[in-house]
Amino acid sequence: MGSIATRRLAKELRELSLECPTGIKILSANDFHTWRLSIEVMGDSLYQGQVFALQFIFDAQYPIASPEVTFVSDEHYKAPIHPHVYSNGHICASILGTEWSPILSVAAVCVTMQSMLASCKKLERPPDNDRYVRHAPKSPKNTRFVYDDDTV
Amino acid sequence: MTSSSSSSFSLSYSYVEAVNPNLLCCICRTPFNVPATTKSCSHTFCWECICSAIAVLPQCPIDRSPLSLEDVSLASPIVRHMVSELPVYCTHRSLGCDHQCERQLLEHHLKDECLYEPLPCPERKCDQFIKRKDLKSHSHPDDHQSCTTCDLKFPDASHASGCPDAQVSCEHQPHGCRWTGRQADRPDHLERCPYEPLKEFFLMNSKRITALEAENQRLKDRLEELAFVFDRSRHDVHAMKYLLHPWFKLPANASHNPTTSSSTSSPTGTMPLNGTDFFPHSSSQPDEHDPFPEIFEGETQHTLFPPHRIPFQYPHLLPPDHTAPPTSISVAPLDLDGTLEHTFTSLRDSVVVLAKTVEHTGRRHDIALTTENVRVAEELAGVKAAVRGIRQQVHRIMMERVPGNEMGDKRMDPDMMVSGNPYLRSVLGSYPALTKSIPTTSVTKL
Numbered sequence A: 001m002g003s004i005a006t007r008r009l010a011k012e013l014r015e016l017s018l019e020c021p022t023g024i025k026i027l028s029a030n031d032f033h034t035w036r037l038s039i040e041v042m043g044d045s046l047y048q049g050q051v052f053a054l055q056f057i058f059d060a061q062y063p064i065a066s067p068e069v070t071f072v073s074d075e076h077y078k079a080p081i082h083p084h085v086y087s088n089g090h091i092c093a094s095i096l097g098t099e100w101s102p103i104l105s106v107a108a109v110c111v112t113m114q115s116m117l118a119s120c121k122k123l124e125r126p127p128d129n130d131r132y133v134r135h136a137p138k139s140p141k142n143t144r145f146v147y148d149d150d151t152v
Numbered sequence B: 001m002t003s004s005s006s007s008s009f010s011l012s013y014s015y016v017e018a019v020n021p022n023l024l025c026c027i028c029r030t031p032f033n034v035p036a037t038t039k040s041c042s043h044t045f046c047w048e049c050i051c052s053a054i055a056v057l058p059q060c061p062i063d064r065s066p067l068s069l070e071d072v073s074l075a076s077p078i079v080r081h082m083v084s085e086l087p088v089y090c091t092h093r094s095l096g097c098d099h100q101c102e103r104q105l106l107e108h109h110l111k112d113e114c115l116y117e118p119l120p121c122p123e124r125k126c127d128q129f130i131k132r133k134d135l136k137s138h139s140h141p142d143d144h145q146s147c148t149t150c151d152l153k154f155p156d157a158s159h160a161s162g163c164p165d166a167q168v169s170c171e172h173q174p175h176g177c178r179w180t181g182r183q184a185d186r187p188d189h190l191e192r193c194p195y196e197p198l199k200e201f202f203l204m205n206s207k208r209i210t211a212l213e214a215e216n217q218r219l220k221d222r223l224e225e226l227a228f229v230f231d232r233s234r235h236d237v238h239a240m241k242y243l244l245h246p247w248f249k250l251p252a253n254a255s256h257n258p259t260t261s262s263s264t265s266s267p268t269g270t271m272p273l274n275g276t277d278f279f280p281h282s283s284s285q286p287d288e289h290d291p292f293p294e295i296f297e298g299e300t301q302h303t304l305f306p307p308h309r310i311p312f313q314y315p316h317l318l319p320p321d322h323t324a325p326p327t328s329i330s331v332a333p334l335d336l337d338g339t340l341e342h343t344f345t346s347l348r349d350s351v352v353v354l355a356k357t358v359e360h361t362g363r364r365h366d367i368a369l370t371t372e373n374v375r376v377a378e379e380l381a382g383v384k385a386a387v388r389g390i391r392q393q394v395h396r397i398m399m400e401r402v403p404g405n406e407m408g409d410k411r412m413d414p415d416m417m418v419s420g421n422p423y424l425r426s427v428l429g430s431y432p433a434l435t436k437s438i439p440t441t442s443v444t445k446l
């Protein structure tokens, strides 16, 4: 693990434990490799009352390189039904790919995901969900998404 | 961070007070370490942070404006002083050092004073790092061995990791460093060695070279494979050329209209491959450039491809006079200038015409045969009637000659009579079939 990544994640973890953005809670952050945070959409939305979990996987290049972010899809949590979220939890969001910037952080990604869900108008999977899930690489970072929607 | 390196880049500071957020690098979220400012957009980051960010994506992380390393320079002295003077705890606070100082002085503290700074074995004899305060008590169980290089009977602490006088070369010698000297001087040299900062680069490069060599080998193998396939294909193409012989043409020439190629046109329409006449029409000599002379040598070539202008005329070119005697058929020469398909088509046409002619001739023969048969049958019927008349007469004569035998004579077999009569036997012997009754159906059948 690069020292920048470790120092930066330690700092972020310290800040998150002191104060998390509304609707976001740390589920697990026992190392500087994998974190899980729960996110809940505040206010009026199609996902009222639902809690989702985001999984972050960091590599030594963080924050220069984006973390691998997916919605957890297991027996406890389900990936939200959203036009940019595949049923396996992969997220098609430009800030996790080409639009990533080192100044972004775990909290920033969580808040972006919250607003992405909050602005959702229709509960539906991406049109190519089945095909994508069948052939999806393990890490969404190995997928070249086409970001057709600038709102995320 | 228990770093013994003097490089400030890898030092992690623990700040005594909360730091002004304006002095935080937004990439690593800590106070600037070697602050660097972008010329184009005046954003400040740690030097290391912005360099690694640019290496991945050449744009400012904050405003995404294009950015290259040339656009980054050291931040203004004010910023540099502000971060340098931030109070920090000693890195070894967790080990017990209570020292606090300005950040810029921490390096000096660690290097010269901090009792908790781990130092390498002063005798270079073991790989341990010993806290400065424990150095005096550090010893090795086998401190008494003679050195072969400097003839020291009882080498002291200086021989911990080999004789300090031993001649060694720089560890970057493979990359070009010419330094050689005492082992003891090597650490000093490494600090100044121009190759030391490139260590990572060398490592990366040698990895890449290995990968490229492997790839090159794979490509070579593939190329060899393809060359083999190509050779085989070329061989096949040549064989095909020989098989097609005069009909082998470049596609452009092969597409000309088959109906216009007359049977006597000169071979101007053919364009042999390679610009040379690969299949000379006039010469029967094997081509000098022929890569497979042993396969199609002169004689074989003659039998396979006889001289091309045999007088040959297609039957359909004859006037449709079927009464003409067939012996005088002259055939048009084989058209070698058209496409193979065209040749096949005309050959097929000829076969069709021939088939028609054969059929016609056959029918004529049938008619002639039938007529002939009818005539023969009529003749036979006449002969049969005559024979019957003769037989009846003979019978009557016999009856008249043998009056006492009237009862048995009705049952007498005519055949027995004939065979019994030497005259009749000699007459009818030349017509053996006539001794039996002639089946009338065999006549009508014709």
Ligand SMILES: [Zn+2]
Pocket: B038, B041, B042, B043, B060, B061, B062, B063, B064, B065
């Ligand atoms: Zn900028």
Ligand SMILES: [Zn+2]
Pocket: B025, B026, B027, B028, B029, B030, B032, B033, B045, B046, B047, B049, B050
């Ligand atoms: Zn930084």
Ligand SMILES: [Zn+2]
Pocket: B090, B091, B092, B097, B098, B099, B109, B110, B114, B115, B116
């Ligand atoms: Zn200290």
Ligand SMILES: [Zn+2]
Pocket: B121, B122, B123, B124, B125, B126, B127, B128, B138, B139, B140, B160
């Ligand atoms: Zn030692």
Ligand SMILES: [Zn+2]
Pocket: B147, B148, B149, B150, B151, B152, B155, B159, B162, B163, B164, B165, B166
């Ligand atoms: Zn020695």
Ligand SMILES: [Zn+2]
Pocket: B170, B171, B172, B173, B177, B178, B179, B189, B190, B193, B194, B195
């Ligand atoms: Zn050197």
